Amino acid sequence: MVKIRIVVCIKQVPGTTEVKIDPRTNNLIREGIENIINPFDSYAIEEAVRIKERLNDEEAEVISITMGPPQSVEVLKDSISVGVDRAILISDKAFAGADTLATATTLVRAINKIGGCKLIILGKQSLDGETGQVGPELAQKMGIPFIGYVSEIMEINKNDMKVKRLMEDRYEIFEVSFPAAISVIKDINIPRVPSLRGKIKAKNASIPAWGLKELGASEDEVGLAGSCTQVLRVFAPKIKRETTMITGTAEEKVEELNKILKELNVV
Amino acid sequence: MNDEVLTINLKERLFLTEEKKDLSDYRGVCVYLETNEGEVADVGFELVSEGRKLADKLGVELSAIAMGKGIKESAMEAFQYGLNKLYLADSTDFSYNLDDIFSETLARLILRYRPEIFLAGATWFGRTLIPRVAAILKTGLSADCTELEIDNEKKVLLQTKPAFGGNILATIITRNARPQMATVRPHVMEKKKVAGEIRDCEDRVEYIKVEPSGFKTDYKLIGIDKNLNESININDYKVIVSGGRGVGGSEKFSTLKELAGLLGGAVGASRAAVDSGWISYPHQIGQTGKTVNPRIYIACGISGAIQHLVGVQSSDIIIAINKDPAAPIFKVADYGIVGDLFEVVPMLIKRIKSGRTLI
Numbered sequence: 001m002v003k004i005r006i007v008v009c010i011k012q013v014p015g016t017t018e019v020k021i022d023p024r025t026n027n028l029i030r031e032g033i034e035n036i037i038n039p040f041d042s043y044a045i046e047e048a049v050r051i052k053e054r055l056n057d058e059e060a061e062v063i064s065i066t067m068g069p070p071q072s073v074e075v076l077k078d079s080i081s082v083g084v085d086r087a088i089l090i091s092d093k094a095f096a097g098a099d100t101l102a103t104a105t106t107l108v109r110a111i112n113k114i115g116g117c118k119l120i121i122l123g124k125q126s127l128d129g130e131t132g133q134v135g136p137e138l139a140q141k142m143g144i145p146f147i148g149y150v151s152e153i154m155e156i157n158k159n160d161m162k163v164k165r166l167m168e169d170r171y172e173i174f175e176v177s178f179p180a181a182i183s184v185i186k187d188i189n190i191p192r193v194p195s196l197r198g199k200i201k202a203k204n205a206s207i208p209a210w211g212l213k214e215l216g217a218s219e220d221e222v223g224l225a226g227s228c229t230q231v232l233r234v235f236a237p238k239i240k241r242e243t244t245m246i247t248g249t250a251e252e253k254v255e256e257l258n259k260i261l262k263e264l265n266v267v
Numbered sequence: 268m269n270d271e272v273l274t275i276n277l278k279e280r281l282f283l284t285e286e287k288k289d290l291s292d293y294r295g296v297c298v299y300l301e302t303n304e305g306e307v308a309d310v311g312f313e314l315v316s317e318g319r320k321l322a323d324k325l326g327v328e329l330s331a332i333a334m335g336k337g338i339k340e341s342a343m344e345a346f347q348y349g350l351n352k353l354y355l356a357d358s359t360d361f362s363y364n365l366d367d368i369f370s371e372t373l374a375r376l377i378l379r380y381r382p383e384i385f386l387a388g389a390t391w392f393g394r395t396l397i398p399r400v401a402a403i404l405k406t407g408l409s410a411d412c413t414e415l416e417i418d419n420e421k422k423v424l425l426q427t428k429p430a431f432g433g434n435i436l437a438t439i440i441t442r443n444a445r446p447q448m449a450t451v452r453p454h455v456m457e458k459k460k461v462a463g464e465i466r467d468c469e470d471r472v473e474y475i476k477v478e479p480s481g482f483k484t485d486y487k488l489i490g491i492d493k494n495l496n497e498s499i500n501i502n503d504y505k506v507i508v509s510g511g512r513g514v515g516g517s518e519k520f521s522t523l524k525e526l527a528g529l530l531g532g533a534v535g536a537s538r539a540a541v542d543s544g545w546i547s548y549p550h551q552i553g554q555t556g557k558t559v560n561p562r563i564y565i566a567c568g569i570s571g572a573i574q575h576l577v578g579v580q581s582s583d584i585i586i587a588i589n590k591d592p593a594a595p596i597f598k599v600a601d602y603g604i605v606g607d608l609f610e611v612v613p614m615l616i617k618r619i620k621s622g623r624t625l626i
Contacts, residue, residue: 019431028435040555099407100398128431130554131410133398136366140402143280145486146366148395162489166549167391168557169500173490180485183395186555187548228407228444234437237429241585245603251625253604254614257586260602264563264584266506266530267619 004060004158004178005117006048009107009134010041010079012072013127021236028234037075040123043184046191048121049083051156059158061085063117065110067095067103073207081194081202088114092211097224100129104137106222109215111142119161120181124149132183139181147174151187272474275375277368278481281403290383293445295330296322297382298350299373300342301393302335303364310388310453312348317415317456318386319349321424324417327383328352332376334369336362346468349461353468354380356475364392367484370399372477377404382446384424386415389450397450407441408448413455413581423447432554433577453502454560455581501550505562506532507582509552511575512539513568513590513608520546522612523567529619535559537569553578567608571596588612 015036020029045064052060064079066072067090076087090110098106111117120139125132132148139146147165155162160177166185176182194202212219219225246256261267296318300311315331322329330352333342336359345353354376360368377385377400387393389411401408413436414427424447426439441447501507508527510520520534527534534550541551552559554574564582568589569575576599579585587600588608597603604611618625 014431019434021435028431100410101402101405101407104402129410130428130430130432132394133401133408133410136395136398137402140370140399145484146395146399147486149391164492168502169493169549171492172488173492174486175489176486185548228405229409229439229441232425232438232440234430234435237433237436237580241599241601243597243600243603245597245605247605249626250606250610250614253606254611254618255625257602257604257611257615258618260586261530261563261619266532266563 004055004119005114006051006060006062006119006121007111007114007117008041008044008048008062008064008079008084009120009122009138010045010064010066010075011038011126012036012066012068012075013038021234035071035074037078038123038126040125040127040184040186041075042123042191043186043188044121044123045079045082045084046189047153047184050189051119051153052083054156055158063088063114065090065107065114067091067098067106067110070209073209076207077202077205078194080205081198082192083198087205087207089207089209090215091209092222094212094219094225095223097227098222099227099229100131100133101137101228102222102226103134104141105226106215106217107134108138108141109217110210111138113210113215116179118178118180120179122181122183124183124185135181135183142179142181144179144181145176146181146183147176148183150182150184153188272476273379274476274478275372276478277371278478281371281374283403283405290443290445293381293383295328295380295382296325296384296386297377297380297446298329298331299385299387299393299397300331300333300345301364301388301390302333302338302341305335305337305341307333307338307341307344308388308390308453309458310390310451312345313453313456313458314386314388314451315345315348315350316459317451318384319461321384321415321417322351324419325383325422330354330380330382332356332373334361334372343468343472346465346471347460348458351471353472354475355472356477358477360477360479363488364396365484365488366396366399367486368479368482369396370403371482373400374403376475377446385446385448387448387450389452393450397448401448404446406444406446406448407439408450409439409441410450412449412451415449415451424449429577432574433580434573452558454558501533501535501552501557502559504531504533506530506565507535507552507559507561507563508532508565508567509535509537509569509579510540510546510567511537511569512543513570514540514545515568517545519609522609522616526565526612526616529616530563532561532563537572537575566596566600567612569596570594571599
């Protein structure tokens with residue numbers, strides 16, 4: 001029987017957003033920062049595993065992939081510990097410096113090498129770059145629909161699904177036939193914690209690493225060479241303001257606040 | 268020129284074969300006017316104002332593409348913000364914003380008019396639509412920019428965007444490909460009408476007819492639910508009264524709601540309050556929620572984690588009420604009150620309602 005294959009695209013990111021910039025080199029200081037799975041991707045993994053459970057374990061297969069340096073294998077192991085069947089690391093020096101389009105190109109190569117899939121699930125965006133562009137870009141490259149910000153998979157079977165997605169001021173409900181790609185928001189589920197069995201499975205999992213050669217990609221379509229955008233510089237923002245502290249008794253404070261609101265014409 | 272209607276045929280999906288693009292072929296600044304139910308979203312006009320500045324620096328024309336149904340009247344307003352040319356695709360095929368037919372049409376229009384810069388709003392729709400367009404055109408795209416500039420020497424677009432939860436800003440350029448594409452965060456650029464009376468712009472409109480018959484779509488919008496749980500689009504409000512961990516419970520948010528109501532505003536929340544289940548996700552402001560820039564932002568019991576601050580930093584006036592004098596929110600506030608929000612807020616409500624001075 002042909003299994004329904006679900007691919008989850010995940011990313012390893014610095015475990016904090018409190019990054020500092022080296023004033024000398026203008027680069028991010030990454031030393032001493034623990035890497036974690038992109039928090040939004042945890043919901044993508046959980047949803048893929050839940051779909052597999054909904055469809056009967058035997059009929060679906062969940063594969064996680066990540067593009068990144070060799071240590072990214074850790075997030076793939078994390079994904080196996082919570083129910084992903086197998087994982088593939090996409091790693092090569094040539095992939096470094098990729099923008100979203102070059103990343104999408106590389107991921108599409110990997111998904112094709114896997115043999116394609118019915119459904120691709122991604123997190124809403126990454127914690128570091130915050131673009132959310134890889135999902136729609138890879139869907140476009142594959143010629144498949146992309147539905148972003150999915151908050152619920154209402155129905156799913158082997159051929160299609162019904163999903164609900166959140167927009168700024170409304171929900172939209174779509175019927176989508178496979179193959180398709182979606183990104184999910186944190187409303188969709190509460191990710192499970194790994195079981196002991198899952199942890200052991202993750203520890204023993206053998207995770208293949210695919211590089212440029214394995215993907216049959218050319219150097220000029222991946223990494224920095226394949227990127228149309230380039231980061232010119234990074235710098236720290238200034239968000240400090242001149243603060244006036246309102247002091248006195250509670251009554252005096254409220255009176256002053258009321259005066260300020262009056263001057264602003266809202267009361 | 269306006270008698271001519273350009274017909275675009277969508278029968279075949281657009282697939283560009285690799286070719287070295289002649290970058291000098293691309294000229295002008297183009298803005299996408301996103302529409303909803305016949306109205307251009309405000310960010311569209313903000314981008315026309317911003318695009319005007321960029322076009323002037325480059326000495327080129329500013330155009331806009333509007334797609335939707337029954338949008339002409341609203342789209343024509345863009346001329347008041349300094350637009351030179353409007354490409355109008357007004358059709359029932361565009362009555363609802365859908366990624367695939369919109370991206371195919373937009374990509375064709377961009378290929379036809381070849382702007383060197385293309386800007387769109389980083390709305391939720393824009394942030395899934397525009398990457399598809401960039402992928403079709405095989406060009407670079409930066410997301411959620413908050414600052415745009417022209418490099419005077421190289422005449423390229425400097426695209427600055429926040430990353431790492433707003434802890435850093437990155438300036439990005441697009442090399443070896445055109446157009447230089449960016450989505451821009453709503454409410455960041457200033458919408459500004461240009462001087463002088465604008466009349467008779469009809470000859471600056473070009474009508475686009477789209478022939479979608481045979482366009483195969485793999486998904487279908489089957490329902491819209493505007494009944495978000497007590498939902499409102501907080502971005503629509505000029506005043507936001509926001510609560511954080513210090514609020515302490517869902518029933519206590521009603522005090523903030525009452526104050527927001529009196530000020531003609533909406534209620535927002537920090538991630539801590541949403542994660543605690545006191546208020547629903549559409550109210551969440553910050554890195555993992557919405558970015559807002561009301562005239563007045565009142566933060567109640569919000570300590571001010573950087574992830575929250577990045578979502579509110581472009582508010583005109585920030586007022587913070589917090590028990591902890593060391594709370595980081597005070598560093599970014601214009602006015603700060605150290606105090607118990609359960610004392611201050613109810614007293615303020617009483618003060619506003621009664622109109623009688625307290626001292």
